Amino acid sequence: MALNSIARDNLYLLTKKLGLSAFESKAYMCFFEIGNGLSAKDISRCTGIPLTRVYDVMKSLEEKCLVRQNKLNKPVKYYLNDPAYSLMLLLNKKKMQINEEIAMLESWVEEMKRLSINDADKANIYSEWTLYDSEQDVYESLIPALIKDASKEVIIVGRNIINTINERFVEETIKGIERGITFKVITTIDSLDSLLTYSGEDAIEKKAMLIKLLQICNMYSDMAYVRASDLINVVPFGIFDVEKVGFSVQSPKNSKYIVTLVTDKKAIVDEFYEIFEDLWSKSVDVDLNRFADSNMHIA
Incomplete structure (x- = not known):
């Protein structure tokens, strides 16, 4: 057929x-x-x-x-x-995941609204809703700003990190490593494998940035850890100094937009940290030498 x-x-x-x-x-x-x-x-x-x-x-x-x-x-x-049956099972599962994520976000928003109205001075909470046009914007704007403010540890989890690499993200990551911040990253095997297939004129700048970043990661191998997993089924998120979390969710009505929330509420940070620990335990170490200069010629 x-x-x-x-x-x-x-x-x-x-x-x-x-x-x-x-x-x-x-x-x-x-x-x-x-x-x-x-x-x-x-x-x-x-x-x-x-x-x-x-x-x-x-x-x-x-x-x-x-x-x-x-x-x-x-x-x-x-x-x-039978695709009519099996694909519908996956679709229903996807609907449940989206509804659960929406319900979770709504409960957090309501809780933070209550705190800000009833006890704003004592709440000790920072939150911000931001609309981005794409996941790329999250890595260009939100994540670099949070890396810049971090002082101990940065955790980043996302299915498409490699393909969203940009100059500001690389710059703040390198600065962070050089000032002693530990980086732990989990992405997908497919995302990492895409490093080896970049070609054409548009890829030259991205390859140069990646090589620069990989060189720093290899120099500070005790500060930068990258693992791969095909089990990432959560929204992209970053945890900073185990005190603040930023995470994004695609709109279920319009996939063009991503809703991004940043908060330092301990219960929420702890929940995402548990998700990270579970993924980390099930992921595999990545040998960054595999993506060294010799394997990523800029042509």
Whole structure:
């Protein structure tokens, strides 16, 4: 059932929006391109995913109820579950996540409104709502300002950190490392792998910034820690000195905007720190030498 280009693009965007990784989306699309009963080698040839990664990708798709395998076949064959049912399950799960995030944000806003009205002098709380056009703006404006104010530790978690790297973010990060701040970063494997595929004129400036940042991280390897995980299913956030947290949520009605909140309320900071600790324990260390100059030629 070969897809036309529009249907292919729509299916890819849909699966990404529903939480699939790039590899998972590509593997899932194979069943619409070349049919059912696919082996791991079939999927690897169709997608370009290394064969050693295909098994993990397919296991993840099975856990999401999108595909099933028949172990009686040799080699094992994978079959597509009914998309009308399986995709609706993912969609409903996504709706629940969005509703839970909205409910959480509304409760925090109401609590902070109460504090500011009834006991503003004693509340010891800073909060600010800001609308940004994109996740890029969060990394260009909000995160660098909070890094600049930090004095001990900066924690940053986000699925798309690498692709949102900008000059101000790099500048404040380098200054922070040089003044003794510890940085802990968790992003996705896909985001890190994108470092190795930058090409064209637009990539020259970003590569130069990244190389500069990586050189500093390697020089101060005891101050900068980067880990990767494909389990990041939370909004992008940063924790600063375990005293302040900034986090962003895409509008469920208009994905063009991101609502950003900064607060030093201890209960909220502690909640995000618990999320970070859980992700950190399940993530893997990244060897930054893999992305050194020799592997990232500016051309």
